[in-house]
Amino acid sequence: MNPFIDRRRLILSGLAGGALAPLAAVPAAAASPARPETPDRPRGFAPGDWHSVRDQFRLSRDYAQFAAFTFAAHPAGVREAIATHRNRLDEDPSRYHRENADREVAVRTAAAAYLGVRPLEVALTDSTTMGLALLYQGLRLGPGDEILTTRHDFHSTYEALRQRALLTGAAVRRVSLYDDPAAASADQLTTRLLAAVTPRTRVLALTWVHSGTGVMLPIRMITDAVAGINARRDAADRLLVCVDGVHGLGADDTAVADLGCDFFAAGTHKWLYGPRGTGILWGREDAWPLVQPIIPSFGWMREEPPPVIDPGLMATPGGFHAFEHRWALTEAFAFHTAIGRERVARRIRSQARQLKDGLAALPGVHVATPRDDALSCGIVCFSVTGRTPREVVTRLESEHRVLADVTPYGGALVRLGPSLVTDPQEVDRAVRAVAAISRR
Numbered sequence: 001m002n003p004f005i006d007r008r009r010l011i012l013s014g015l016a017g018g019a020l021a022p023l024a025a026v027p028a029a030a031a032s033p034a035r036p037e038t039p040d041r042p043r044g045f046a047p048g049d050w051h052s053v054r055d056q057f058r059l060s061r062d063y064a065q066f067a068a069f070t071f072a073a074h075p076a077g078v079r080e081a082i083a084t085h086r087n088r089l090d091e092d093p094s095r096y097h098r099e100n101a102d103r104e105v106a107v108r109t110a111a112a113a114y115l116g117v118r119p120l121e122v123a124l125t126d127s128t129t130m131g132l133a134l135l136y137q138g139l140r141l142g143p144g145d146e147i148l149t150t151r152h153d154f155h156s157t158y159e160a161l162r163q164r165a166l167l168t169g170a171a172v173r174r175v176s177l178y179d180d181p182a183a184a185s186a187d188q189l190t191t192r193l194l195a196a197v198t199p200r201t202r203v204l205a206l207t208w209v210h211s212g213t214g215v216m217l218p219i220r221m222i223t224d225a226v227a228g229i230n231a232r233r234d235a236a237d238r239l240l241v242c243v244d245g246v247h248g249l250g251a252d253d254t255a256v257a258d259l260g261c262d263f264f265a266a267g268t269h270k271w272l273y274g275p276r277g278t279g280i281l282w283g284r285e286d287a288w289p290l291v292q293p294i295i296p297s298f299g300w301m302r303e304e305p306p307p308v309i310d311p312g313l314m315a316t317p318g319g320f321h322a323f324e325h326r327w328a329l330t331e332a333f334a335f336h337t338a339i340g341r342e343r344v345a346r347r348i349r350s351q352a353r354q355l356k357d358g359l360a361a362l363p364g365v366h367v368a369t370p371r372d373d374a375l376s377c378g379i380v381c382f383s384v385t386g387r388t389p390r391e392v393v394t395r396l397e398s399e400h401r402v403l404a405d406v407t408p409y410g411g412a413l414v415r416l417g418p419s420l421v422t423d424p425q426e427v428d429r430a431v432r433a434v435a436a437i438s439r440r
């Protein structure tokens with residue numbers, strides 16, 4: 001029996017019938033008794049208590065962790081699941097893999113529940129970058145077509161689009177949505193974007209929260225306007241809205257289904273605190289046929305072409321993976337759900353507001369991120385007159401034990417990300433630290 005074909009059957013039946021049993025309920029293989037590592041599990045988890053939430057992380061308390069959103073530390077539940085899977089894979093990899101092959105169903109089901117979409121629409125990836133590459137490099141485009149992106153997107157989008165343009169002859173154009181991010185408005189962002197759409201434009205390639213400025217795009221306003229454009233187009237020429245959502249997922253509480261976009265790529269190893277090296281790519285069921293899978297899936301291992309039944313599975317790269325990480329992703333969704341996604345979003349927004357208000361009151365400090373909660377999320381970017389961003393970040397760390405980073409874009413800024421692993425006292429400390437650096 002081919003385990004992968006059998007796995008596909010399992011996956012489809014799982015998608016039809018619901019989720020897999022929780023980790024604790026999965027029996028260990030007879031010859032591979034569980035010998036999980038004993039990570040330092042904090043006593044109890046009280047999701048309603050922010051101290052207890054912070055205690056789930058081993059993140060060093062020597063520093064205020066305002067750069068933690070760039071690459072996740074694992075909370076206890078994720079660490080334990082990884083350790084359990086890793087130990088069992090080390091003891092008996094082929095059997096443990098075979099017996100747990102349908103765990104991907106549980107991951108896709110958990111992701112779908114969190115995103116508000118259907119499990120068969122979700123592909124599993126290793127990162128935002130992989131999701132964007134699978135999406136953009138697989139888009140069925142031709143020489144007359146155009147992709148419109150913005151001047152505020154990340155390298156992974158630009159490079160995937162550049163490669164696609166080289167292969168297909170499609171054109172890529174970039175539009176600037178704002179000159180001064182702090183003064184951006186939802187109307188201005190939407191109007192500038194849509195004014196750049198031409199009859200040839202087939203794809204909008206956007207980023208939900210810009211990691212260079214902290215601006216959060218009004219995606220729903222944009223997709224509502226795009227629906228108006230599509231109402232005047234043939235279905236085959238529909239304008240697709242594709243979103244890099246990595247700095248919104250796990251930070252904002254809008255369900256992806258409510259954004260109204262066609263595709264959404266995100267790593268789950270940033271704000272969501274999923275296992276490092278995990279991510280998702282979601283597409284609407286009727287949009288998936290517009291993307292050619294570029295990495296062979298292991299969901300179908302026969303010579304004849306696969307039936308189009310489960311686009312998320314067919315878009316999930318095959319090959320063996322770090323399954324101990326992939327399978328532990330369910331625990332990250334469970335962590336956020338236990339705390340409550342609205343509470344998570346409020347906690348992040350309230351600290352971001354406190355930080356922006358504190359920084360904006362300092363002489364010589366210019367906050368680039370909009371003050372408006374609807375146009376920003378957790379990322380807060382700013383500059384200090386007379387200091388380079390690198391100097392500010394270095395001094396924050398060495399003199400004040402505050403971890404920040406420099407945005408990886410031209411026109412670099414200092415970037416802080418208040419989150420579940422920071423608290424309002426640390427926000428005040430960060431503001432005092434910036435004040436001290438700006439003075440001397």
Ligand SMILES: Cc1ncc(COP(=O)(O)O)c(C=O)c1O
Pocket residue numbers: 070126127128129130153154156207209210211244246247266267268279
């Ligand atoms: C907007 C944006 N997209 C994508 C990435 C890359 O994410 P990943 O590491 O999940 O590929 C980053 C930064 O790491 C980013 O800021």
